[in-house]
Amino acid sequence: MNELIPLMVIVPMMAALLISAFSKFDKVIKVFAFVVALCLPIIPLLSNYGVHYFGGYAPIVDNITNILYHPAITYSFNFPQQIFIGMVGILTFLVVFIYLTKYTKVSGPYLFLLFMGTAAVTALILTDDIFHMFVFFEILALAQVGIVAASSIDYSYEMALKYMILGSIGSPIMLLGIGFLLAMTGTVNITDIVAIIRDGIISTSSPMFFLSLALIFFGWLYASGLPPFHTIKSGIYSKAEPHGAALLQSFTVISMISIVIIMFRIYSVLPIFEVLIVLFSVLAMILGVSLALTQTDFRRMIGFLAVGELGFIGLGIGLGTQYAITAGLFQALNEIVITALLFIGFGAIVNATNEVDTRKLGGLLASHPKVGIMLLIGGLAMAGVPPLSGFQSKLMLVQASLSCGYPELSILTIMVSIATFVVFVKTFYSMFLRPKPHDLEVVDKDVPRAMIFAMVVLLIIIVALGIFPDVVTNGISNFVGGMLH
Amino acid sequence: MRLYDQIFDVVKKFKELFSPGPVTNADVSGSLTAEIFLIVSLVIASLLLRHVSVLLAGLVTLILAIVLISNIPLIPKFKIEQDDSLNKMLFYAIMVLGLIVIFMYWGGRFV
Numbered sequence: 001m002n003e004l005i006p007l008m009v010i011v012p013m014m015a016a017l018l019i020s021a022f023s024k025f026d027k028v029i030k031v032f033a034f035v036v037a038l039c040l041p042i043i044p045l046l047s048n049y050g051v052h053y054f055g056g057y058a059p060i061v062d063n064i065t066n067i068l069y070h071p072a073i074t075y076s077f078n079f080p081q082q083i084f085i086g087m088v089g090i091l092t093f094l095v096v097f098i099y100l101t102k103y104t105k106v107s108g109p110y111l112f113l114l115f116m117g118t119a120a121v122t123a124l125i126l127t128d129d130i131f132h133m134f135v136f137f138e139i140l141a142l143a144q145v146g147i148v149a150a151s152s153i154d155y156s157y158e159m160a161l162k163y164m165i166l167g168s169i170g171s172p173i174m175l176l177g178i179g180f181l182l183a184m185t186g187t188v189n190i191t192d193i194v195a196i197i198r199d200g201i202i203s204t205s206s207p208m209f210f211l212s213l214a215l216i217f218f219g220w221l222y223a224s225g226l227p228p229f230h231t232i233k234s235g236i237y238s239k240a241e242p243h244g245a246a247l248l249q250s251f252t253v254i255s256m257i258s259i260v261i262i263m264f265r266i267y268s269v270l271p272i273f274e275v276l277i278v279l280f281s282v283l284a285m286i287l288g289v290s291l292a293l294t295q296t297d298f299r300r301m302i303g304f305l306a307v308g309e310l311g312f313i314g315l316g317i318g319l320g321t322q323y324a325i326t327a328g329l330f331q332a333l334n335e336i337v338i339t340a341l342l343f344i345g346f347g348a349i350v351n352a353t354n355e356v357d358t359r360k361l362g363g364l365l366a367s368h369p370k371v372g373i374m375l376l377i378g379g380l381a382m383a384g385v386p387p388l389s390g391f392q393s394k395l396m397l398v399q400a401s402l403s404c405g406y407p408e409l410s411i412l413t414i415m416v417s418i419a420t421f422v423v424f425v426k427t428f429y430s431m432f433l434r435p436k437p438h439d440l441e442v443v444d445k446d447v448p449r450a451m452i453f454a455m456v457v458l459l460i461i462i463v464a465l466g467i468f469p470d471v472v473t474n475g476i477s478n479f480v481g482g483m484l485h
Numbered sequence: 486m487r488l489y490d491q492i493f494d495v496v497k498k499f500k501e502l503f504s505p506g507p508v509t510n511a512d513v514s515g516s517l518t519a520e521i522f523l524i525v526s527l528v529i530a531s532l533l534l535r536h537v538s539v540l541l542a543g544l545v546t547l548i549l550a551i552v553l554i555s556n557i558p559l560i561p562k563f564k565i566e567q568d569d570s571l572n573k574m575l576f577y578a579i580m581v582l583g584l585i586v587i588f589m590y591w592g593g594r595f596v
Binding site: 207210211228231232235272278282286289296358359406411415416419426429 | 508509511512514515516518519522523525526527529530532533560563564567568569571573574575577578579580581582585586588589590591
């Protein structure tokens with residue numbers, strides 16, 4: 001059923017608008033939001049692979065150049081889109097479920113932002129139109145700002161405003177790059193642009209082509225939170241509600257891979273493209289983990305770790321082989337799940353203790369053993385401990401960099417994994433194992449059941465992907481093979 | 486002895502870094518790990534330059550190692566440069582944009 005492809009975007013977007021418009025009817029929007037959130041992971045599972053042309057405008061052949069042109073905005077749906085949209089759908093459902101059970105009176109605008117963010121990120125990964133990509137990139141950035149500003153954490157407004165100001169640099173720069181590309185090729189359809197480049201109709205050694213890469217690349221750095229935007233990205237994670245942060249990081253990861261795949265298709269003819277990706281990925285890995293090691297606020301620590309993990313994804317894409325890109329995309333999927341588990345789990349601790357400073361916490365294993373164990377497993381998965389999912393993707397990345405002739409990158413990957421392990425051991429010891437400080441006034445609230453439920457679901461996915469990685473990697477590998485040839 | 490004193494000063498600097506508030510063993514050992522991790526990873530990353538020129542990689546690695554080790558502690562400096570100040574974030578964003586554009590526009594075709 002290819003008709004379901006546009007519905008993956010339309011359903012959350014319409015739900016967002018309706019919830020916002022009828023936010024006075026508390027009970028009705030609660031039920032409506034729950035039902036829509038439940039549908040989100042189901043739609044991609046029911047949909048067939050294929051393409052959807054908006055307005056029904058089928059591709060036309062240019063008789064002179066013999067190139068197939070796509071006049072319509074096109075959505076392309078394949079295995080990676082299915083798996084990533086399905087995963088964001090599951091996360092959106094869990095986050096909405098936690099939110100609905102946490103508050104007796106829900107906020108229509110907040111739910112609007114959650115659903116609008118999901119719609120935007122789904123459109124980003126589906127679209128085959130670079131301008132359409134930019135529009136949803138902007139919507140996503142605004143939804144992210146809103147999710148952070150709407151949280152009840154101190155200074156969240158300030159952090160959201162800073163993110164918006166930095167976005168006011170990143171987004172127009174990206175648009176300028178898209179403008180240069182449009183000026184050279186005369187189209188915004190990515191498949192058409194790739195065909196024009198492959199047929200040699202435009203010169204890939206033109207400075208304008210390089211400049212368009214530079215500008216779009218800078219916009220991508222902003223969307224992904226790679227350096228120099230790693231500080232603000234980790235900052236917004238730490239100032240959002242924990243369930244909001246879990247969703248925000250999935251938005252970041254998906255926008256990162258969506259845009260980088262588009263860039264890869266267009267610019268992989270330039271060797272410098274892969275050099276740039278690897279350079280910034282290595283920087284993100286080094287800076288993210290070293291700053292995570294020095295944090296005392298555990299939300300900020302996870303924020304920096306999440307940024308460091310983005311470097312692994314970029315590394316896979318930057319190496320550019322079928323196996324490496326597969327490893328990068330698999331790592332992206334794992335990061336979405338693992339980081340969400342950590343944000344929700346640490347959020348449960350904030351909920352129970354009203355404290356975020358690891359120096360003031362201790363002895364929590366006695367009062368919250370379930371959360372502690374699940375967080376430990378999540379941390380081990382992020383560090384790449386077998387047999388969890390993070391191990392499989394990181395092992396693939398190490399093998400990929402070795403087979404590409406970059407043993408330095410393999411060593412770096414292993415070192416970053418070990419440093420991540422150190423971060424978790426340190427934090428877990430400080431929060432759960434060491435004696436409880438005398439002045440710690442634990443609010444001693446129970447952890448909400450919805451949070452435990454969400455953590456269990458995510459943990460099952462982590463273990464399942466760790467034991468059966470082929471379920472995902474085979475499909476991704478086939479897609480990547482098709483993209484490369 | 487000079488290097489030993491320098492390393493000992495690192496711990497004192499870390500105490501300042503975590504103030505106000507108590508400084509625990511875990512925090513200081515975490516920061517020391519970060520310090521060593523930062524130096525080693527940057528040196529290893531610089532080895533990638535061997536794909537451009539082996540001599541260049543050797544020189545850069547050696548110089549980088551000397552500069553980094555003689556400037557410890559690096560983490561407090563890194564942390565100050567990467568705090569939540571909007572001015573610093575904007576400065577680095579614009580600087581990176583400038584570097585990427587200059588590098589690509591004039592140097593992109595030589596890679």
